[in-house]
Amino acid sequence: MTTQAFLQVLASGILIGLIYALIAVGLSLIFGLMDVVNFAHGEFLMLAMYAMFGLVFVTAIDPVLLMPIVVGVMFVVGVAAYAGVIRFAMRAKANPGMVQIFATFGLALVIQGLAQYFFTPDYRNIGNSWLGGKTLNLGGVYLPWPQIYGGVISLLAFGGLYLLITRTDFGKALEATREDQGAVALVGIDRNRVFALGWGLGAALVGLSGAVLAVFYYIYPQVGGPFALIAYVTVALGGFGSIFGALVAGLIVGVVEALTALILPPALKSVGVYSLYLAVLFVRPSGLFGRL
Amino acid sequence: MSEIAVAAPNNSFVASRRRQLVIALIVFAAIALIPRAVSDVYTMNVLILTLLFAALSQSWNILGGYCGQVSLGHALYFGIGAYATSILFVKFGIVAWGGMLAGGVLSALVALALGYPCFRLKGHYFSIATIVIAEIGLLLVHNWDYGGAALGIQWPFNPDSWWTLQFARDKVPYFYFVLGLFAVTWLVTYAIVESRWGYWWRAVKDDPDAAESLGVTVFNSKMGAAAISAFFTAIGGGFYAAFVSYIDPESVMHFRFSLLMALPAVLGGVGSLWGPAVGALILIPMAELTRSYLGGTGSGLDLVIYGLLVMVVSLTQPEGIMGIFKRSAKKADAKVEA
Structure with missing residues (x-):
């Protein structure tokens, strides 16, 4: 294989890896905050993609400009999911783990059903946009603009998230709540409010990835499933709750997936990622950067 | 004295185990009769x-x-x-x-x-x-x-x-x-x-x-x-x-199958003898009925109803549906003691 072909695979892997990281970080954030795995995470992504599709369809404005609206909508969806479902799941006296899994799984089915009801099971895509179908030629390495855009957005989002957590009062409240849920009440932090905002932030981040993905990927009611599985693998690989871990693991997943596609038939491209994940987990049961 | 104190709960334990088994056999026999009524x-x-x-x-x-x-x-x-x-x-x-x-x-x-x-x-x-x-x-x-x-x-x-x-x-x-x-x-x-x-x-x-x-x-x-x-x-x-x-x-x-196998037990009551059966009795007919009446057109309404059911039961009955029986049995015991 030529160096150029290898660079091509590597670059594609890094770009998709950045998007995987962005999909995963919301899941990891919520888990770190309150030990809840959201089994509707893939459906949040799907919802964001449909939101983008619907907005473009109605307004005919470019997806790049509509992105903040989708992110805002998803923030509200996240807060609503917390207030309407998760808050009650946290109160379960018995089997809390299973209640959370199946309450969020039920939510996933409802969202999927609604998407199918309003948008039909048909595959949609956003045909015309500024970036759609354009590629950048970097010395023989071809990079599609939508993916470059996604990668840049992802890096900016991670930067912003880092600043939010380390520099703002909300970030401090977030960190304090994850350290000790009981003690924060003593210093006047409303735990419920932090959780609700945490869910909003988590959903907004996955909403951002959906807004990016919608530019170059098909949109259908089950689109969330495969991405959610990648996100779970990414989060477990990086370590539940670790934001830096999600970024590193996302990149690893993207690159390994791209490299596997060179060796194995394309249908088996995920096998490489899954095997790597299992291998890492058996050596480090709490992931690369996880605390257990 | 001490012998009786030890023996008494033991006997009632054996009796309740036997009662469970007899009830189960009666239930199986009753289910076996269903095909006579359903064609x-x-x-x-x-x-x-x-x-x-x-x-x-x-x-x-x-x-x-x-x-x-x-x-x-x-x-x-x-x-x-x-x-x-x-x-x-x-x-x-x-x-x-x-x-x-x-x-x-x-x-x-x-x-x-x-x-x-x-x-x-x-x-x-x-x-x-x-x-x-x-x-x-x-x-x-x-x-x-x-x-x-x-x-x-x-x-x-x-x-x-x-x-x-x-x-x-x-x-x-x-x-x-x-x-x-x-x-x-x-x-x-x-x-x-x-x-x-x-x-x-x-x-x-x-x-x-x-x-x-x-x-x-x-x-x-x-x-x-x-x-x-x-x-x-x-x-x-x-x-x-x-x-x-x-x-x-x-x-x-x-x-989907992995979830379908776990769901009846979770909704019926995890770690209970009848939980999976009770859960399956509610979930499977419910899924089949909503699918044939609402899902035929691929409208997705069957998923919405099924999902709502899963959500509501798991949120309101964290111990599963069998938890209701357990609680009412406890209440009955408490009344007897009082």
Whole structure:
């Protein structure tokens, strides 16, 4: 294989890896905050993609400009999911783990059903946009603009998230709540409010990835499933709750997936990622950067 | 004095165990009478699926409910059973009875091999690993030419017979087979939960570290539960293959099946003897009915209703529907004491 072909695979892997990281970080954030795995995470992504599709369809404005609206909508969806479902799941006296899994799984089915009801099971895509179908030629390495855009957005989002957590009062409240849920009440932090905002932030981040993905990927009611599985693998690989871990693991997943596609038939491209994940987990049961 | 004090609860324990067994036998006998009243093929299919998922969920419950290891990858064992049974029958002419047994044993061995690394993982790490392993299995079967790859395996049509376990028109024999499977899984669970193993499992579920310090070999307990659970799940998979006469990777190994096996136990009541059956009795007919009345057009309303049901039950009844009975029984006891 030529160096150029290898660079091509590597670059594609890094770009998709950045998007995987962005999909995963919301899941990891919520888990770190309150030990809840959201089994509707893939459906949040799907919802964001449909939101983008619907907005473009109605307004005919470019997806790049509509992105903040989708992110805002998803923030509200996240807060609503917390207030309407998760808050009650946290109160379960018995089997809390299973209640959370199946309450969020039920939510996933409802969202999927609604998407199918309003948008039909048909595959949609956003045909015309500024970036759609354009590629950048970097010395023989071809990079599609939508993916470059996604990668840049992802890096900016991670930067912003880092600043939010380390520099703002909300970030401090977030960190304090994850350290000790009981003690924060003593210093006047409303735990419920932090959780609700945490869910909003988590959903907004996955909403951002959906807004990016919608530019170059098909949109259908089950689109969330495969991405959610990648996100779970990414989060477990990086370590539940670790934001830096999600970024590193996302990149690893993207690159390994791209490299596997060179060796194995394309249908088996995920096998490489899954095997790597299992291998890492058996050596480090709490992931690369996880605390257990 | 002290002898009586010890003997009394022991007697009542034996009596309540015996009462449980008698009730179960009466329930099985009553279910066995249903085909006399039902002649409609659609209803019969729904009943067969309900009993099948009661049996599958009962098997899941052994590992997930009693031992507390929440597996979301049981579709792997279901698929191994379905594929072993189909391949042995279609390619080697070995009847389904042998195929199911072989699938069950193979599945138990796979569970042991996977348990060795996986049981070191805790909580969500364990659950997600089981999803991923089952997904690898699905991908491999998808690309497995000998096993029919994406096209799957079609069973040849033969005359109705219990020997080949093929019945083209009359589905009632399947009903009796799957009732038998459910009864066996129930009885196995019944026998184990009050044995040494049953106590170990609950100890492992409640607090593995404390259990270990009290001399429970946590790792071996988990392995035992996984093997038994996988064995019966695979038999259910083998039965399903015979029942539908056609399997492909998506129809027996999809992630959906892993959830469908866990759901009845979770909604009915994890770690309870009747929880999986009660859950299956509500979920399966509900899913079939909403699908035939609302889902036919692909509108998705069936998913919405099903999802709402799952959400509401798991939020309002964290102990499952059996929890209601347990609570009312406790209240009754409290009244008697007062």
